[in-house]
Amino acid sequence: MVIRFLQDWIQYYWVTERTATYRTIHARVRRRRNPVARWYRRRERTLLGIAGVVSFFGLWQIGSMTGLIDPFFFSSPADVVLAGFEEVRLPRFWNDVKVSAVELIIGSLAAFALAVPLGIVIGWYRRVSYTFDPWLNFFNALPRIALIPLVVLWVGLGIEMKIVIVFLGGFFSIIVPTVQGVRTVDRQMLDVARSFRASNIRLFTSLVIPATVPFIVTGVRIAIGRVLIGVILAELYAQTDGVGVMIDKAAAALRSDRLLFGVLLFTLAGIIATEAVGTLERYLQRWRPNLEAEEAL
């Protein structure tokens, strides 16, 4: 049952009169708001949100058409969409998408598969985590793009290089929060489990891992952004195949509409991935009232 305040549809106001000694507060019925206003108020949030998006694209389009914004450099929403239609017809485009997707998926999966177990092990043994902390923090704070020339020296300019860059981006983003998550497992719960003579394995599966999950999820969230950036940067450097290269080539060809279409694709990928993680998170944490993982980071 939803309870809404009476004030929503009948307006009240306070009348305060100061007499010599008393201040009076009383409620009085004012008037009924008209139904249009009522409808608006209920949907205000979505309406304004839509208005915001529409204004943005509208201003962009108008600016581009009137020449206020140089259409050469910034294109226009319409052009980007058209470029999109043009692109999806080309086999080259789908090849690019496939290459980028492969890099993304293999790199991310490898990163996740390695970072989580390693992170848990490192986090569990306090001294081990102390030992590796500086290195992990160093690589996490390092812009991974700086590693590209190095990786190129190792594996050349092919698809392996890009996968490695993607992997590195995801790996460090996930492992650092995981280690932290394992380290901050509630001491009280540990004591309870130990007092019941829980074996180490049971301790792990029933306590440590569920408690660490929010941290891992936070890491995955950060990793999404980093992984996408990794794909773009690696492809920009290697200049072979992929949506990132498509962007660069479009820039060189002064086709900003194609460029922005490529950017749009990455945005979509990011949004989809974020939503997926969000849903997964909600599923895994049905039992949780709130998350302290965000705070801890």
Add this chain to the structure above:
Amino acid sequence: MAARTSRFAFFDSGLGRRLAGLAAANERVAYGVLGFVGISLLWEVASGTGLIRRSLLSAPSLIWKAAVTDFGSGAIWPHIATSLNEFGLGFLLALVIGIPLGLLIGMFRRVDYFASVLLSGIYATPKVALVPLIILVAGIGLEAKLIVVFLLTIFAVVVSTVSGVHSVAQRHLDLTRSFGASRWLVFRSVVLPSTFPFILTGVRIGAGRALVGVVTAEFLSANEGVGYYISLYGTFLDTSRVMLGIVLLGVFGVAIGEIVRLIEKRFEVWRPEIS
């Protein structure tokens, strides 16, 4: 672990806790240094015995030598200065504009509704993808890098700040209403202090992204800067210098992160959730 803490359980404050804290902190530092030194030694040995090819991974001694050379001759300073300059200007500008903007958006519900869909969308876009476009528009010089740093930082700062304003504890706001505080006073005394930790988080995230932006821009088109340095020596196959550049960037990234974390810790008590 359990045995250690129980020994000090008798001292509920003061000396016992202080000692335990010191021991723990020292342990952390000790193992950290051990890890650093240990791996460096392993690395050096592996490279010296030929286990790892010098051309691939270089060696600490070689990197050190390259550092001495380039720092000594002064060749590297202009690169560092350029990168710092590009980063610093764009970053500060983004803070000066982004923080008030974030506060505004957070505080006025209607503005928030209007902007939030757009903000999340742009935040989700990997703005590095726009670097080629920016370079196209703004050319090879300082402006392009400034724009990159500015864009990358500002969205992180704004989104974080807005989230911070939204998380002001309702009971604090009730209290201000109960005592009849003016809007300006509420802003000064509740909203700002409450939001501050979130602003710091935004600064930290923004700084990380800005650093990536600077390096990317320098990779793609520049003739100065640490990023340029790395890519240049990459083409020369000078692994030691490439590593040196990487180390510099990493140190810088860690430094910024630590500074922000220190500030965060200093104001930790401001967080509304007192346990």
Add this chain to the structure above:
Amino acid sequence: MTSTDLALSARGVRMEYRDRSSDTSLVAVENVDLDVADGEFVSLLGPSGCGKSTFLKIINGLLKATAGEIKLRSVVKGREDAMVFQDSALFPWYSVLDNVAYGLVCAGVPRKEARKRASPFIDLVGLQGFGGKYPYQLSGGMQQRANLARALAVDSAILLMDEPFASLDAQTRELMQSELLRIWNAAKKTVVFVTHQIDEAVYLSDRVIVMAPRPGRIIADIHIDLPRPRQLSIKRSPEFATYENDIWRLIAGHQQATADPVQSA
């Protein structure tokens, strides 16, 4: 009642929440009439959902009532009433002194003077020397004392207290009750105190207003005829027990009579 020594006078106060879609309404407070004399200590007592906190918030202005009228004795300047919240809601980024001075700052007093005026109240509630500390350094009981000091510093005629000791452990709570009476004696305010604990209400008040839920309304106005000043030991006296029993039976009987198996809202 027209006597000018009434601090608060409420007539017909009603608070109704209506659900638009299913067209049902929840009456949180129904038709409350209440007079509180100057300097009186009055408790609103009842189980959860009886509207006592709602009524308090209406007096304070945090909620707007659906109907009714409340008269508050004016002071020359500033607010007539000050509220002590259930959770201390001290600002963690302000020192204790700044927190206690906050009410004054809200009223427009410049910070320096506000601090000066707030200082004696810190001593009054027993927090001497803690002015420079921060809330995280204080225990729960001490935080509530600071909370109280803040409301006192505003120097309003009326003090509204919304279950201020609910989050404290039993011993601290008893201590705070006795402290409150001491402070009330010293500060000479009118207090409207909300609680669900019978012994607390009987110990502290001159009058206990018993309320019942669904809809929230007053079912009894009991004058507590125990001598003042009251020590904690009075809680063990037979007269005290009689009051407690009577009130308990009143509430329990009422719950029986209006027992509905269906939970509303």
